[in-house]
Amino acid sequence: EDKVVQSPLSLVVHEGDTVTLNCSYEVTNFRSLLWYKQEKKAPTFLFMLTSSGIEKKSGRLSSILDKKELFSILNITATQTGDSAIYLCAVANAGNMLTFGGGTRLMVKP
Amino acid sequence: GAGVSQSPSNKVTEKGKDVELRCDPISGHTALYWYRQSLGQGLEFLIYFQGNSAPDKSGLPSDRFSAERTGGSVSTLTIQRTQQEDSAVYLCASSLVRPLGLDTQYFGPGTRLTVL
Numbered sequence A: 001e002d003k004v005v006q007s008p009l010s011l012v013v014h015e016g017d018t019v020t021l022n023c024s025y026e027v028t029n030f031r032s033l034l035w036y037k038q039e040k041k042a043p044t045f046l047f048m049l050t051s052s053g054i055e056k057k058s059g060r061l062s063s064i065l066d067k068k069e070l071f072s073i074l075n076i077t078a079t080q081t082g083d084s085a086i087y088l089c090a091v092a093n094a095g096n097m098l099t100f101g102g103g104t105r106l107m108v109k110p
Numbered sequence B: 001g002a003g004v005s006q007s008p009s010n011k012v013t014e015k016g017k018d019v020e021l022r023c024d025p026i027s028g029h030t031a032l033y034w035y036r037q038s039l040g041q042g043l044e045f046l047i048y049f050q051g052n053s054a055p056d057k058s059g060l061p062s063d064r065f066s067a068e069r070t071g072g073s074v075s076t077l078t079i080q081r082t083q084q085e086d087s088a089v090y091l092c093a094s095s096l097v098r099p100l101g102l103d104t105q106y107f108g109p110g111t112r113l114t115v116l
Helices: none
Strands: A003-007 A010-014 A019-026 A030-038 A044-049 A056-058 A061-066 A071-076 A085-093 A098-100 A104-109 B005-007 B010-013 B019-024 B031-037 B043-050 B065-069 B075-079 B088-095 B111-115
Touching: A003 A085, A003 A098, A010 A019, A019 A030, A019 A085, A019 A104, A030 A071, A044 A056, A044 A061, A044 A071, A071 A085, B005 B088, B010 B019, B019 B088, B019 B111, B031 B075, B043 B065, B043 B075, B075 B088
Parallel strands: A010 A104, B010 B111
Antiparallel strands: A003 A019, A019 A071, A030 A044, A030 A085, A056 A061, A061 A071, A085 A098, A085 A104, B005 B019, B019 B075, B031 B043, B031 B088, B065 B075, B088 B111
8 A cells, every 4th residue: 555654743843944844654565755735725736756866946945756766855945924734745657646644733933 | 434435436327317425524624625526637627515505516517516514524416408518527525624724635536427
Protein backbone atom coordinates (compact mmCIF):
# COMPACT_ATOMS: atom_id res chain seq x y z
CA GLU A 1 0.00 0.00 0.00
CA ASP A 2 1.36 3.41 -0.97
CA LYS A 3 2.07 5.71 1.95
CA VAL A 4 3.04 9.35 2.40
CA VAL A 5 4.04 10.84 5.75
CA GLN A 6 4.54 14.54 6.34
CA SER A 7 6.24 16.26 9.24
CA PRO A 8 5.88 18.25 11.30
CA LEU A 9 2.12 18.15 11.68
CA SER A 10 2.07 21.83 12.49
CA LEU A 11 4.51 24.68 12.75
CA VAL A 12 4.31 28.22 14.09
CA VAL A 13 6.99 30.70 13.04
CA HIS A 14 7.45 34.45 12.81
CA GLU A 15 7.69 36.47 9.67
CA GLY A 16 11.15 36.31 8.19
CA ASP A 17 11.91 32.83 9.47
CA THR A 18 12.88 29.98 7.16
CA VAL A 19 10.93 26.73 7.36
CA THR A 20 11.53 23.24 6.05
CA LEU A 21 8.65 20.84 5.54
CA ASN A 22 9.30 17.14 5.16
CA CYS A 23 7.62 14.44 3.12
CA SER A 24 8.63 10.78 3.12
CA TYR A 25 6.98 8.15 1.01
CA GLU A 26 6.68 4.51 0.10
CA VAL A 27 5.17 3.88 -3.27
CA THR A 28 5.16 1.13 -5.84
CA ASN A 29 6.26 2.35 -9.25
CA PHE A 30 6.97 5.97 -8.35
CA ARG A 31 6.18 8.52 -11.03
CA SER A 32 6.32 11.94 -9.37
CA LEU A 33 5.99 13.84 -6.12
CA LEU A 34 3.80 16.91 -5.90
CA TRP A 35 3.51 19.73 -3.39
CA TYR A 36 0.31 21.71 -2.92
CA LYS A 37 -0.67 24.71 -0.82
CA GLN A 38 -4.14 24.55 0.67
CA GLU A 39 -5.55 27.88 1.79
CA LYS A 40 -9.22 27.88 1.02
CA LYS A 41 -10.98 25.17 -0.87
CA ALA A 42 -8.92 23.69 -3.62
CA PRO A 43 -5.24 23.05 -3.02
CA THR A 44 -3.05 24.97 -5.42
CA PHE A 45 -0.20 23.29 -7.19
CA LEU A 46 3.33 24.28 -6.22
CA PHE A 47 5.84 21.80 -7.61
CA MET A 48 6.12 18.49 -9.36
CA LEU A 49 9.35 16.59 -8.84
CA THR A 50 10.42 13.57 -10.81
CA SER A 51 14.22 13.52 -10.62
CA SER A 52 16.51 13.29 -7.63
CA GLY A 53 18.74 16.15 -6.67
CA ILE A 54 17.27 18.79 -8.95
CA GLU A 55 15.96 21.73 -6.99
CA LYS A 56 12.80 23.39 -8.19
CA LYS A 57 12.40 27.00 -7.20
CA SER A 58 9.62 29.53 -7.31
CA GLY A 59 10.29 32.79 -5.53
CA ARG A 60 10.86 32.06 -1.87
CA LEU A 61 9.78 28.45 -2.21
CA SER A 62 12.01 25.62 -3.26
CA SER A 63 11.82 21.85 -3.20
CA ILE A 64 14.06 18.90 -3.81
CA LEU A 65 13.54 15.17 -4.11
CA ASP A 66 15.73 12.30 -2.94
CA LYS A 67 14.57 9.12 -4.66
CA LYS A 68 17.16 7.00 -2.93
CA GLU A 69 16.08 7.99 0.57
CA LEU A 70 12.44 8.40 -0.51
CA PHE A 71 11.78 11.89 0.74
CA SER A 72 11.30 15.45 -0.33
CA ILE A 73 11.60 18.79 1.43
CA LEU A 74 9.82 22.05 0.80
CA ASN A 75 11.70 25.15 1.93
CA ILE A 76 10.17 28.57 2.43
CA THR A 77 12.56 31.42 3.11
CA ALA A 78 11.70 34.84 4.54
CA THR A 79 8.24 33.63 5.47
CA GLN A 80 5.28 36.00 5.27
CA THR A 81 1.86 35.82 6.88
CA GLY A 82 0.46 34.93 3.47
CA ASP A 83 2.40 31.68 3.59
CA SER A 84 0.10 30.46 6.35
CA ALA A 85 -1.63 27.40 4.96
CA ILE A 86 -1.66 23.65 4.98
CA TYR A 87 1.03 22.21 2.74
CA LEU A 88 0.18 18.88 1.17
CA CYS A 89 2.58 16.38 -0.32
CA ALA A 90 1.34 13.72 -2.73
CA VAL A 91 3.00 10.95 -4.66
CA ALA A 92 1.82 9.71 -8.04
CA ASN A 93 2.44 6.15 -9.09
CA ALA A 94 2.97 4.89 -12.61
CA GLY A 95 -0.76 4.74 -13.06
CA ASN A 96 -1.00 8.39 -12.10
CA MET A 97 -2.94 7.63 -8.92
CA LEU A 98 -2.19 10.07 -6.11
CA THR A 99 -1.57 9.26 -2.46
CA PHE A 100 -1.65 12.29 -0.19
CA GLY A 101 0.14 12.88 3.09
CA GLY A 102 -1.66 14.31 6.06
CA GLY A 103 -0.35 17.80 5.50
CA THR A 104 1.69 20.28 7.54
CA ARG A 105 -0.19 23.26 8.95
CA LEU A 106 2.03 26.32 8.85
CA MET A 107 1.16 29.48 10.72
CA VAL A 108 3.30 32.56 10.20
CA LYS A 109 2.87 35.23 12.84
CA PRO A 110 3.60 38.90 12.18
CA GLY B 1 -13.10 2.66 7.82
CA ALA B 2 -10.75 5.28 9.11
CA GLY B 3 -10.18 7.14 5.87
CA VAL B 4 -12.02 8.42 2.83
CA SER B 5 -12.99 5.60 0.50
CA GLN B 6 -13.96 5.75 -3.14
CA SER B 7 -15.45 3.26 -5.51
CA PRO B 8 -14.86 1.91 -8.00
CA SER B 9 -11.09 2.23 -8.05
CA ASN B 10 -11.10 1.86 -11.83
CA LYS B 11 -13.85 2.40 -14.36
CA VAL B 12 -13.63 1.85 -18.08
CA THR B 13 -16.61 2.96 -20.09
CA GLU B 14 -17.60 3.68 -23.64
CA LYS B 15 -18.13 7.16 -24.96
CA GLY B 16 -21.71 8.26 -24.45
CA LYS B 17 -22.43 6.09 -21.42
CA ASP B 18 -23.24 7.47 -17.96
CA VAL B 19 -21.03 6.73 -14.96
CA GLU B 20 -21.44 7.10 -11.20
CA LEU B 21 -18.52 7.52 -8.84
CA ARG B 22 -18.96 7.11 -5.12
CA CYS B 23 -17.25 8.71 -2.15
CA ASP B 24 -17.56 7.74 1.51
CA PRO B 25 -16.07 10.53 3.62
CA ILE B 26 -14.59 10.22 7.07
CA SER B 27 -17.36 9.91 9.62
CA GLY B 28 -18.20 13.27 11.14
CA HIS B 29 -16.63 15.34 8.38
CA THR B 30 -19.11 17.94 7.25
CA ALA B 31 -17.24 19.14 4.17
CA LEU B 32 -16.81 17.05 1.04
CA TYR B 33 -14.95 17.96 -2.14
CA TRP B 34 -14.68 16.43 -5.58
CA TYR B 35 -11.62 17.08 -7.74
CA ARG B 36 -10.36 15.88 -11.07
CA GLN B 37 -6.70 15.24 -11.72
CA SER B 38 -5.29 14.92 -15.18
CA LEU B 39 -1.77 14.13 -16.32
CA GLY B 40 -0.16 14.14 -12.88
CA GLN B 41 -0.28 17.82 -12.18
CA GLY B 42 -2.88 20.18 -10.78
CA LEU B 43 -6.09 19.33 -9.05
CA GLU B 44 -9.17 20.74 -10.74
CA PHE B 45 -11.88 21.61 -8.25
CA LEU B 46 -15.31 20.32 -9.24
CA ILE B 47 -17.81 20.70 -6.40
CA TYR B 48 -17.95 21.32 -2.66
CA PHE B 49 -20.56 20.28 -0.10
CA GLN B 50 -20.70 21.76 3.38
CA GLY B 51 -23.34 20.57 5.78
CA ASN B 52 -26.83 21.50 4.67
CA SER B 53 -25.74 24.48 2.61
CA ALA B 54 -26.26 24.61 -1.13
CA PRO B 55 -23.25 23.02 -2.80
CA ASP B 56 -20.64 25.10 -4.58
CA LYS B 57 -20.84 23.79 -8.13
CA SER B 58 -18.60 26.43 -9.63
CA GLY B 59 -16.00 23.94 -10.79
CA LEU B 60 -18.23 21.56 -12.72
CA PRO B 61 -16.97 21.68 -16.32
CA SER B 62 -20.33 21.10 -18.01
CA ASP B 63 -23.95 20.25 -17.34
CA ARG B 64 -23.11 16.61 -17.95
CA PHE B 65 -21.55 16.61 -14.49
CA SER B 66 -23.63 16.50 -11.33
CA ALA B 67 -23.15 15.41 -7.76
CA GLU B 68 -25.26 14.82 -4.74
CA ARG B 69 -24.62 14.09 -1.13
CA THR B 70 -27.24 12.09 0.68
CA GLY B 71 -27.80 12.43 4.40
CA GLY B 72 -24.71 14.57 4.75
CA SER B 73 -22.46 11.60 4.21
CA VAL B 74 -21.97 9.57 1.04
CA SER B 75 -21.60 11.47 -2.20
CA THR B 76 -22.09 10.39 -5.80
CA LEU B 77 -20.56 12.17 -8.78
CA THR B 78 -22.43 11.42 -12.00
CA ILE B 79 -21.10 12.05 -15.46
CA GLN B 80 -23.65 11.72 -18.23
CA ARG B 81 -22.85 10.98 -21.87
CA THR B 82 -19.17 10.57 -21.10
CA GLN B 83 -16.59 11.98 -23.49
CA GLN B 84 -12.98 10.94 -23.94
CA GLU B 85 -11.79 14.18 -22.35
CA ASP B 86 -13.54 13.10 -19.14
CA SER B 87 -10.83 10.48 -18.67
CA ALA B 88 -8.98 11.36 -15.47
CA VAL B 89 -8.56 10.41 -11.85
CA TYR B 90 -11.47 11.68 -9.79
CA LEU B 91 -10.54 12.42 -6.20
CA CYS B 92 -12.79 12.97 -3.24
CA ALA B 93 -11.73 14.67 -0.02
CA SER B 94 -13.44 15.41 3.26
CA SER B 95 -12.70 17.68 6.17
CA LEU B 96 -14.06 19.12 9.35
CA VAL B 97 -15.06 22.74 9.16
CA ARG B 98 -14.14 24.65 12.25
CA PRO B 99 -15.00 28.32 12.69
CA LEU B 100 -11.48 29.70 12.73
CA GLY B 101 -9.45 26.91 11.35
CA LEU B 102 -8.05 25.91 8.05
CA ASP B 103 -8.94 22.26 8.03
CA THR B 104 -6.87 19.58 6.41
CA GLN B 105 -8.58 17.80 3.59
CA TYR B 106 -8.23 14.05 3.70
CA PHE B 107 -8.14 12.53 0.26
CA GLY B 108 -9.50 9.23 -0.90
CA PRO B 109 -7.56 6.93 -3.22
CA GLY B 110 -9.37 8.17 -6.31
CA THR B 111 -11.28 6.58 -9.14
CA ARG B 112 -9.53 6.27 -12.47
CA LEU B 113 -12.04 6.82 -15.25
CA THR B 114 -11.14 5.80 -18.78
CA VAL B 115 -13.55 6.68 -21.57
CA LEU B 116 -12.91 4.73 -24.74
